[in-house]
Amino acid sequence: MVFSVIGFMDLLGTIAFAISGALVGVKRDMDIFGVNILAVITACGGGMTRDIVIGKEPPVMFVNPIYVLIAVITANIVFLYLYTNRRLPGSKKALNALLFWCDTLGLAAFTVDGVFAGINIGMNRLFLCTFLGTVTGVGGGAIRDIFANQMPEIFWKNIYAMASVPGAILTVLAWRMLGSENKAALIGSLCVILVRCIAVHYDWNLPKVPKRSGQV
Amino acid sequence: MVFSVIGFMDLLGTIAFAISGALVGVKRDMDIFGVNILAVITACGGGMTRDIVIGKEPPVMFVNPIYVLIAVITANIVFLYLYTNRRLPGSKKALNALLFWCDTLGLAAFTVDGVFAGINIGMNRLFLCTFLGTVTGVGGGAIRDIFANQMPEIFWKNIYAMASVPGAILTVLAWRMLGSENKAALIGSLCVILVRCIAVHYDWNLPKVPKRSGQV
Amino acid sequence: MVFSVIGFMDLLGTIAFAISGALVGVKRDMDIFGVNILAVITACGGGMTRDIVIGKEPPVMFVNPIYVLIAVITANIVFLYLYTNRRLPGSKKALNALLFWCDTLGLAAFTVDGVFAGINIGMNRLFLCTFLGTVTGVGGGAIRDIFANQMPEIFWKNIYAMASVPGAILTVLAWRMLGSENKAALIGSLCVILVRCIAVHYDWNLPKVPKRSGQV
Structure with a gap:
């Protein structure tokens, strides 16, 4: 159940990350090809780096390109x-709130995914898994920039x-202590969401x- | 026969890509080391990324560094x-035309090479091969920048x-339908050349x- | 004995590279997270690229993150x-001299390490090993920038x-001719140090x- 929730958050995250990539592309005066590449790399670049x-x-994004398509x-x-419209729809405030939530849920899901990508192939060292979780969550945005x-x-x-780093650490530790992927995913993603919300608030x-x- | 034509186009492309890298390096005030690295990465960086x-x-460029040497x-x-001369030889127009043709033939050859690098190790999914063809063709220029x-x-x-994307797609589809590497390479590279020529014209x-x- | 000297130079190099990364991060107005990432990537990014x-x-830095920690x-x-202090301690001249020496010893050690990373897994081609030595030495600084x-x-x-390139070449050639890792490491690292010192002097x-x- 938790993992299908994570799957849904993955979807929201992919959309939010792709929107952020597309907006940066438009701002930087890229053409439609550049805008597409920037959206894809923002959404999938973190997972590609991890792989x-x-x-x-080849990385998952090439073998099963469903998220690339999205x-x-x-x-x-x-x-x-x-x-067509030259500006984004709705009030800026409502739009930012929507994007914030999709982005935050996506960050949480990508972080947890990254950690389990390591654990599931037997690489369960704390530092490596924390890196894998964080790079999956934030790597796409870094490559976009x-x-x-x-x-x-x-x-x-x-x-x-x-917000991603402590979430990744908690996911690994919870998985080690509780032995349950579901519980670890839940705890880790809640941590990411909580830290993001508190920090923004x-x-x-x-x-x-x-x-x-x-100086310097 | 087609593949030795592709080999010749590879050579032209390597030279054209290296010239473009070297010119960017000189423009950006790099020293001779930077100019060399920029030329090599423009010519070989796409294939390296693909590998x-x-x-x-290690990627082909390190095992068989003939194109690095070129x-x-x-x-x-x-x-x-x-x-020595502070400026490029010949008329600017003739030089640009020469570089355009070397670059276009190189783009076509690199695209086809990239597609077959995937097919030849049994990875013949359309999306992956299209990516491999395109990244081989345009990745070096992106890393240069x-x-x-x-x-x-x-x-x-x-x-x-x-121009590279439809060429790569056509190469994969032609290979699947005709079962011939030569014909697929011919069709794919002609597509790249044609699109480039029409677009520039x-x-x-x-x-x-x-x-x-x-806004935005 | 030589290799424990190299190990000590690795340590000095890691510290010098991390300082250089941290200073660039502060100069570019990064927050403490960015400063840490820049320090780590400067110190470990070359080795990561090589791996x-x-x-x-996964690259060594993730499996044995001792240098990441440093x-x-x-x-x-x-x-x-x-x-706290807004400026670096001591006289600028003394500090620069200290950093120059740590950095130079680090460059030498990283170059030799990179060459042997290739040789030790049976990849002893001259071009590949020279690349591995050089990218281990200078790759981190390039990613930092x-x-x-x-x-x-x-x-x-x-x-x-x-300074790194001839040191890497000499390391490979000395290892081939003398058959001794210690002697090759000594010759290669001395070459790097010598070229750097002469060039700066x-x-x-x-x-x-x-x-x-x-023009151009």
Whole structure:
């Protein structure tokens, strides 16, 4: 049951990630091909990186391209809508809230997926699985930004990767202690969602070194 | 016979891709080492990406570095020529036409090569082979641009990747229907060349979302 | 004995590379998460790239994350120090000299490590091993720059990669001729150190094509 919930969150996440990729592509003045590639890489690039790191080649996205297809459909709907209307539908606030929730559920699902991609092939070291969970969750957005020639947002903006990391760690630990994939997935994804919500609600950001002219 | 034609087109393509990499390196004020690396990655980076995706490690470029050598020789000729003369030889128009043809033949050959790299190890799914053909054709140029800290041209400029994609699809379908590598390679590469020529002749570009100040 | 010296140089190199990554992260206004990732990727990204190229998956850094841990500790010390003091300790000259030596010893050790990573799994071709040595030495810094959205320094600044390349070649040749890992490691690393020192002492740079307005 939990895993079909995770499957549904995967779907929402894929759509949210593809929208974010498509919007960055449009902002950066890409053509429809670039917008499609950016949507696909945002949605599937994290999982692709994970699969290359664990030697699962070709990566899942190429063998079973259902999420690629969903990302492409999403990208073209976004492109056609903006091409026709020049602006996104609805109030900006409602849209942002919708995207926030899809994105957050997607981040949670992708993180849990990444952890189990490691565990299921017998690689259950804590550090490796935490990395696999986090890179599956945030890697696509990082590649999107590199392709769009901008500094990856996860390095300077919001609590995003730092919601994925504790979620991934908790998933591994819960799986080890409880021996249940369902419970571990539930605990891990709730952790990601909770941290994201609290961080956005209180407008938390990670500390930076304050700028002082001419220093460093 | 067709495959030795493809081999010749590979050679032209390697030289054209290496020249394009070397020129970007010089434009971006790189030193001779950077110019060489940019030429090699433009010529061989697509094939390297393809090999990593299908788990063929180490990639062909490291085991049989003949194309690396050709790219390095090309890069140093370009560098020395520009170092001495400060400008490219001949009329700009004739040079662009020459580079266009080498580049187009190279794109066609690399696309077909990429498709058969997948087919020859038994991975003959349409989506995977299309990706392998396209990434072999356009991946090197994309990595070149990322290394040069500029947005990949394939995302915003000309019909380039969109000549490779239908060529790759046709190669797979022709191979499936005709059972002949030669015929499939011929059909696929002709498709790439044709689309490129038509697109350049009519100055086609893929659609973009028109800019409106403050939107998106 | 030589290999425990190399091990010590690895440690110094990891710290120096992590400091360089952390400083770039702070300069580019990243938060503490970004600073940590940049430190880790600078210290371990070269080895990770090498492992993916030779199909050693998951890469060593995930299986035995001791150098990741060292990089993380280093990054947080740098971050906390700058957060509190806003500037680096000591005289700028002394600090630069210290960093130069750690970095140079690290470059030498990483280069030799990379060569033997290839040799030890039976891949002893000269070109492949030279690439493996060089990418282990300079790849982390290149990924750091791409993540920080700036053109990789190795393409335009100083004799850096060009100290690693001859060191890697010498390591392979010495190992082939002398049959001793210790001697080959010694010769290769001395070569890297020597080239770096001479290049910095005489302020050598690789040639570039001089700029002329409107050309190329």
